[in-house]
Amino acid sequence: MRALMKAAVLAAAAAGLTAPVAAQDYPSGDIRYILHVKPGGATDVMARRLADGLQKALGVNVVVENRDGGSGARQMAQLARAKPDGQTIGSVTASHLGMFLQSNTFDADSVTWACNMVLDPYLLAVRPDSGIDSLADLVKKAKAAPGELSVAGFGEASGGQVAWQMFADSAKLGDGDINWVPYSSVGDAVVATLGGHNDIAIAYTDLVQQHVKAGTLKVIGVMSTERLPKFPDAQTYAEAGYPVDTTWQQFRGIVMPAETPAEIQDALCGTVQEVMQTPEMVKYIEDSDLVPGFMGHEEFTEFVHAQDEAAKTWTAKLGIASN
Amino acid sequence: MIENFLHAAALVLTVKVMGALFFGVLVGYFVGAMPGLTSSIGMALLIPFTFGLEPIPAIVMLVSIYMASDYAGGIPAILVNAPGQPGSAVTAFDGYPMCNRGESGLALNLAIMASGAGAFISLLLLVVSAQVMASSALAFGPSEYFALAIIGLSLIGVLSAGSTLKAIIGLLFGLTVVTIGIDPIRGTERFVFHPYLIDGIPFLPALIGLFALSEVFVMIETANDRIDRVKHASSANHSLRTLMPYRRTVLRSSLIGYFIGVIPGAGASIASLVSYGVAKKLSRTGTSFGTGNPEGIVASEAANNASVSGALAPLLSLGIPGSASAAVLIGGLTIQGLQPGPLLFADNPEIPFSIFVGLLAGLPIMLLIGLFGARLWVQITRIPRPIIATVVASICMLGSYAAANDTFEMMVTATFGVIGYVLRRCDIHPAPIVLALVLGEMLEANLRRAMILANDNFLTVISHPITAGLILASILVLASPLFGRKPAAN
Numbered sequence: 001m002r003a004l005m006k007a008a009v010l011a012a013a014a015a016g017l018t019a020p021v022a023a024q025d026y027p028s029g030d031i032r033y034i035l036h037v038k039p040g041g042a043t044d045v046m047a048r049r050l051a052d053g054l055q056k057a058l059g060v061n062v063v064v065e066n067r068d069g070g071s072g073a074r075q076m077a078q079l080a081r082a083k084p085d086g087q088t089i090g091s092v093t094a095s096h097l098g099m100f101l102q103s104n105t106f107d108a109d110s111v112t113w114a115c116n117m118v119l120d121p122y123l124l125a126v127r128p129d130s131g132i133d134s135l136a137d138l139v140k141k142a143k144a145a146p147g148e149l150s151v152a153g154f155g156e157a158s159g160g161q162v163a164w165q166m167f168a169d170s171a172k173l174g175d176g177d178i179n180w181v182p183y184s185s186v187g188d189a190v191v192a193t194l195g196g197h198n199d200i201a202i203a204y205t206d207l208v209q210q211h212v213k214a215g216t217l218k219v220i221g222v223m224s225t226e227r228l229p230k231f232p233d234a235q236t237y238a239e240a241g242y243p244v245d246t247t248w249q250q251f252r253g254i255v256m257p258a259e260t261p262a263e264i265q266d267a268l269c270g271t272v273q274e275v276m277q278t279p280e281m282v283k284y285i286e287d288s289d290l291v292p293g294f295m296g297h298e299e300f301t302e303f304v305h306a307q308d309e310a311a312k313t314w315t316a317k318l319g320i321a322s323n
Numbered sequence: 324m325i326e327n328f329l330h331a332a333a334l335v336l337t338v339k340v341m342g343a344l345f346f347g348v349l350v351g352y353f354v355g356a357m358p359g360l361t362s363s364i365g366m367a368l369l370i371p372f373t374f375g376l377e378p379i380p381a382i383v384m385l386v387s388i389y390m391a392s393d394y395a396g397g398i399p400a401i402l403v404n405a406p407g408q409p410g411s412a413v414t415a416f417d418g419y420p421m422c423n424r425g426e427s428g429l430a431l432n433l434a435i436m437a438s439g440a441g442a443f444i445s446l447l448l449l450v451v452s453a454q455v456m457a458s459s460a461l462a463f464g465p466s467e468y469f470a471l472a473i474i475g476l477s478l479i480g481v482l483s484a485g486s487t488l489k490a491i492i493g494l495l496f497g498l499t500v501v502t503i504g505i506d507p508i509r510g511t512e513r514f515v516f517h518p519y520l521i522d523g524i525p526f527l528p529a530l531i532g533l534f535a536l537s538e539v540f541v542m543i544e545t546a547n548d549r550i551d552r553v554k555h556a557s558s559a560n561h562s563l564r565t566l567m568p569y570r571r572t573v574l575r576s577s578l579i580g581y582f583i584g585v586i587p588g589a590g591a592s593i594a595s596l597v598s599y600g601v602a603k604k605l606s607r608t609g610t611s612f613g614t615g616n617p618e619g620i621v622a623s624e625a626a627n628n629a630s631v632s633g634a635l636a637p638l639l640s641l642g643i644p645g646s647a648s649a650a651v652l653i654g655g656l657t658i659q660g661l662q663p664g665p666l667l668f669a670d671n672p673e674i675p676f677s678i679f680v681g682l683l684a685g686l687p688i689m690l691l692i693g694l695f696g697a698r699l700w701v702q703i704t705r706i707p708r709p710i711i712a713t714v715v716a717s718i719c720m721l722g723s724y725a726a727a728n729d730t731f732e733m734m735v736t737a738t739f740g741v742i743g744y745v746l747r748r749c750d751i752h753p754a755p756i757v758l759a760l761v762l763g764e765m766l767e768a769n770l771r772r773a774m775i776l777a778n779d780n781f782l783t784v785i786s787h788p789i790t791a792g793l794i795l796a797s798i799l800v801l802a803s804p805l806f807g808r809k810p811a812a813n
Binding site: 038039041042044045048052065066067068070074077098099102103105106150156157158180181184188192196197198210211214216283 | 520
């Protein structure tokens with residue numbers, strides 16, 4: 001933490017010397033908002049809503065550009081090339097951390113972490129006819145028949161797999177007790193579980209809640225400190241007797257090119273925080289079942305580096321390939 | 324149901340919604356005919372415009388883009404060998420040779436009418452079976468997808484016009500290309516020599532290079548050949564009767580397209596490849612497929628348009644996106660505060676039924692634009708070759724740039740243009756390569772997932788009923804040349 005503060009002070013001082021851009025002049029023109037996702041998905045939709053709000057609040061155009069590809073590497077390349085003056089910003093989610101592990105070119109220090117907007121806790125869902133009623137039940141069944149059960153999630157060394165491994169570790173499940181099956185998206189993992197090809201899915205609220213309402217899926221545990229309002233019957237891991245680090249969550253935030261002055265990050269993020277509280281945005285977040293989780297520059301930087309460290313530790317523990 | 328239909332009709336048949344529909348069709352035609360711009364890109368571009376619209380016009384507009392772009396994808400495929408959409412690559416197999424024979428007018432009209440028929444038949448299927456079919460979408464797990472990819476690859480023998488050996492070389496080349504990128508299971512990098520290759524070779528730019536850019540090189544070689552390629556254009560017969568001889572193919576291809584469309588992740592490209600392969604196998608004139616047989620165009624276009632309705636079945640009844648465009652549509656619905664999922668039919672029946680009515684109302688508009696437009700579009704073939712080659716080359720580059728707003732895609736297109744040209748000179752058809760590019764990842768990732776699920780026992784993987792059936796079918800397809808009528812080799 002102290003090191004971080006020091007870095008922040010140094011960065012601020014350096015910015016004062018080299019960059020004549022002052023926060024009160026910000027923004028000095030149109031803002032480019034570079035997304036790492038294809039148009040149309042949940043992250044894209046939310047970013048466009050935010051861009052709309054920022055545009056009204058700041059009085060400049062906020063131009064959304066989709067630079068998807070390379071699991072975020074293409075967007076990172078764009079950010080790396082841009083001037084660190086706050087006129088170029090980017091979207092970020094936990095999936096970037098997975099890319100950092102795989103990439104030789106980019107890591108968590110390739111950008112500066114301006115602010116976080118929302119959080120999304122992981123949860124475990126099963127089919128109601130799976131015979132699995134609770135987390136304890138799941139653990140008991142897995143130990144009785146190792147290798148019979150499988151959990152579906154996104155990718156390898158991903159946020160989802162780390163989240164799963166935290167649970168498995170806490171429940172003292174051994175290697176091979178439950179098979180991890182990587183899918184190309186969390187949505188695919190949910191579909192495979194709905195179809196009965198997998199027993200358990202590790203997912204988020206908005207991907208399962210319709211199926212829970214329709215009675216085709218059941219949430220048996222949530223990875224958060226408190227129960228989720230949408231699934232009041234689902235225990236938290238700790239309640240079930242499997243305490244884990246619940247700060248490990250999916251997140252959606254904003255990054256800027258490395259060395260963007262802290263005042264400029266604060267200037268933008270102050271507006272972001274305001275936009276997040278407008279009635280339209282609040283309704284959107286509620287409808288999409290996201291958890292508001294605003295974090296400013298320092299808090300977000302600390303949060304992300306902790307997550308990055310955890311990802312490295314856990315993937316090393318798992319023996320998952322990473323660079 | 325009738326009540327829901329009447330209610331939806333009242334909602335859709337208003338000036339505002341029909342305006343949105345017409346606008347959507349125009350945009351769909353444009354993105355569809357432009358190589359590199361796909362329906363999902365077109366839909367995503369219009370999503371910000373739907374912020375201010377009510378749900379019905381917004382959704383109808385998005386769906387009409389989806390539908391119209393699949394019609395339009397066949398136009399450049401026929402005229403300049405540049406598939407406008409991934410699903411229309413197969414249309415080029417016979418469409419472009421017909422165009423070179425001066426039958427572009429006939430080819431275009433057949434493509435439009437087969438598209439319309441495919442869309443109409445599959446729409447009827449969607450209306451009656453959306454909720455039933457959704458459950459079959461769920462029946463596909465890793466082992467079933469693996470078998471689906473196998474049956475797709477088994478079509479290689481059918482698709483290869485000439486030498487089987489050359490077809491296998493093409494297939495292996497394609498499969499090698501899809502190993503580039505992140506390993507789908509272990510997450511390690513494979514042959515990632517450039518940071519952007521982390522997701523593999525982008526499919527669309529590669530397709531544009533293989534088909535369109537390599538054709539440009541051929542055009543340059545033959546720039547001085549004087550041929551009139553529009554001899555039948557003006558006298559093209561616009562009546563539906565042109566399609567009558569192919570009614571069985573239309574029906575069969577529409578069914579194939581619809582059912583493949585229902586399976587999430589298997590879209591227009593696989594639908595048109597399978598439908599084409601089956602049509603070639605069953606047709607009396609099967610041996611002339613690939614040299615400008617109208618039936619090939621019909622099989623491809625009916626199937627790729629039918630797959631659109633297919634993909635809407637799991638979307639509307641389960642909230643599962645069956646294709647990239649369907650995923651964008653989910654985004655569009657979410658913006659309107661609607662939650663696509665198993666409760667959509669119960670909570671908001673006006674949405675699925677407005678989509679049905681909107682698609683029905685859009686059909687005649689799309690057909691008319693297509694049929695009247697064909698007279699205009701065939702004029703392109705009158706343009707001297709040097710000019711057309713230049714224009715197509717620019718469009719290829721523009722299209723691949725637009726696919727991701729990046730010059731990297733242009734380099735991919737250029738590279739694959741050269742590769743495609745060399746392969747052509749070696750007489751290796753692009754069909755097996757496309758087959759491998761489309762199915763490669765499905766094959767690998769799902770086999771490995773299925774092996775994890777089966778604790779590494781391959782017999783358990785292939786003992787699933789659907790898997791076993793599909794694998795048996797692919798063995799029959801592969802072995803069939805050994806029995807029965809021997810297809811004449813070229």
